[in-house]
Amino acid sequence: MDTRVVEFVSALRSSGVRVSLAESADSLRAIEAVGVWDRQTFKNALKATLIKEPADVPTFEQLFPMFFGSEGAQMQQPQGLSKEQQQQLQDAINQLKQQLREMMRMLANGERPTKEQLEQFARQAGVMSQMRNSRTGMNQQMREWLTERMLREMGLTPEQLKEALEALLKQLKMQGMNGQGREEVQETVEQNAEGMREQVSRFVGQNMLQQPDDNPHRRRMDDLMNRPLASLTDAEMDELRNHVRRLVARLRSRAALRMRHAKEGDFDVKATIRYNQRYGGVPIELKYKRHHLKPKLTVIVDVSTSMRPVAEFMLRMVYEMQDQVSKARSFAFIDDIRDISLTFVEHRPEEAVPIVLHELPPGHYNTDLGNSLNTFCHDYLDTVDRRTTVIFVGDGRNNYNDPRPDLVTTLKSHARRVIWMNPEPPHMWGQGDSDMATYAPLCDAVHQVATLQQLADAIDDLFQRR
């Protein structure tokens, strides 16, 4: 049983579940504690010790029956045959052609192929190496295909079986077995063939799964994190959106941690002396300096076509981190600026983002930051004060409109910091209609944010203590 569990663990690993050595040792101890007589309890014990992520449960459910399933349908011997009929059956099998004989003997007598025999068949079918080297982990199509090839080699595909069975029945008829006996033989053989097919399929599955493979899923996630957002497919975007929540949670706890350390801050001598005058100067209660660290954010986002994916993730992350921000206002622009904060107040971020993108449809607008800035300074300058960090998210491509760098300077004089996040690499700045080269020197920091990883780093940077 122990080896079986160890095999199972290695199959889990190759399907992308992380199982440590300690955990697999735990699973053995757990089995010792609960015993193996109750399959459900046994399964739960393995699950509690090996699976630590809800996402891994389906993999577990898929693999478990493959390793600890009942051994397929029971192989049976034909019942209700007289001794004489039994003898007739064996004779008939011996009369069959060489290649059919072996298989039919097993099927008719209800024998199960051993592991060695199965391996032998696999080698003959030439699928052994493919099984062992499949780097894909558990791939259903691949498995079906390999199973099919093995069955063909064994003579177990439905067509082959039908043919062989016909030959056997004909032989039996010639030897004078009655109709009932023949029916009995046919039924048994068909049932056993079904069971054997299942066994072969499981054999293939198990072999495919025991391949060492470092975690494909996690590797993929890292990969996605580092791919330019603009080049992702819809499905990949969905995957990333799910990932954002976790990422934000991590950023949030880091930000909170910093905040806490900062809050503990320095010992405040003056306040302590002042406060403890009431105790005759004995320092009964200690006072520490407190900081107001939660940043105030004003986000100005370009939502023109080229910027949409970045803008979406940016807004999503900023609003998921609401509780670490004392106040966040956001504005979107294409040709003119628009206050979108209210949408985020009324809706959850995952709803608000599509609404905003829907309300400002992409089209043949002239992206015009200069004009947008003008409106902003005119109408919304009061949202920016000494504690506010202003974040521009955009590629700085203004369609040759006036960039109005003077307005950025005005903003900077009002704000604590001005940060620019641009998805384009630095060497593109200032080329064509890009005014980035003009804006860049005016900002306190410029981040390139083409991938989610870069975006996460940039946002993390926002919450650094300055």
Added chain:
Amino acid sequence: MFNQVSEVTDALCGQQYIASDEISTTVFLAEKMGKPVLAEGPAGVGKTELAKAWAGATDRELIRLQCYEGLDESKALYEWEYSKQMLYTQLLRDKISEVMGQARTLSEAADRLANEENVFFSMRFLLPRPLLRALMSDKPTVLLIDEIDRADAEFEAFLLEILSDFQVSVPELGTMKARVQPMVVLTSNNTRELSEALKRRALYLYIDYPTPESELNIVKMRVPNVSHTVARQCVEVVQRLRQLDLKKSPSVAETVDWAKALVAINAKHLDEKTLNDTLAVILKHESDIQRARRALSGGSRTREVGLR
């Protein structure tokens, strides 16, 4: 001590807690292997309740540590009572000068002071917080560390040490080892990923919303005087609401509350009016209520159409 998984189920049932096979097996294993249980799942499925029932079933004392952002060792483990120490030094001033007064040299005075030092760093001034209380308790305990995902990663790392060795060191007093190893239940609403290290040390239990049958059982057990019809209708509606995309899905606790409310207003069955009046018991956001009303009335309309 349990000898069989089914005994766990029965014992928990005795505490009015209906445990699935998975839950009982995990609890059984935790008892056998002495490992902490990490229970994850949506809010209000009875993770905290499990710890209470466990404590009740095994006659252990329940010690609860509620986690929150910024929770630190001094709030979770122990704290020196600074002001008390200060107060004592002030009040004992005369005594101190008396002890010190006889000293002739400076070094002698320092020695005498050193001899008395441990007066101020003794258990008298130590304020044990839940973790230390669980370790020092003479009676067996169940330690519930609630909503660990709300605490910072740093605190999680600190917990690891305690969970693997069941001992802590207080620099001034030395290492303290658990007298009776507590059974530990950690709960998490999965708002953030917990560290691999913590998961590795714990038995993992994912508790999801219960199936309609077991939820019906829970309602009947918790609200004994509810009629079968009302209980069944409650559970049906709640199960349907969970399918909707709501800000906050109704929890099991809320189903129970709702059934209680319906008993209180003496409802014989759940008609449209009663439903509309009492929906606020299970849904806590106005937008959710609106959405649920639309979905539920829409559902009944299509059913009627289907009947015609």
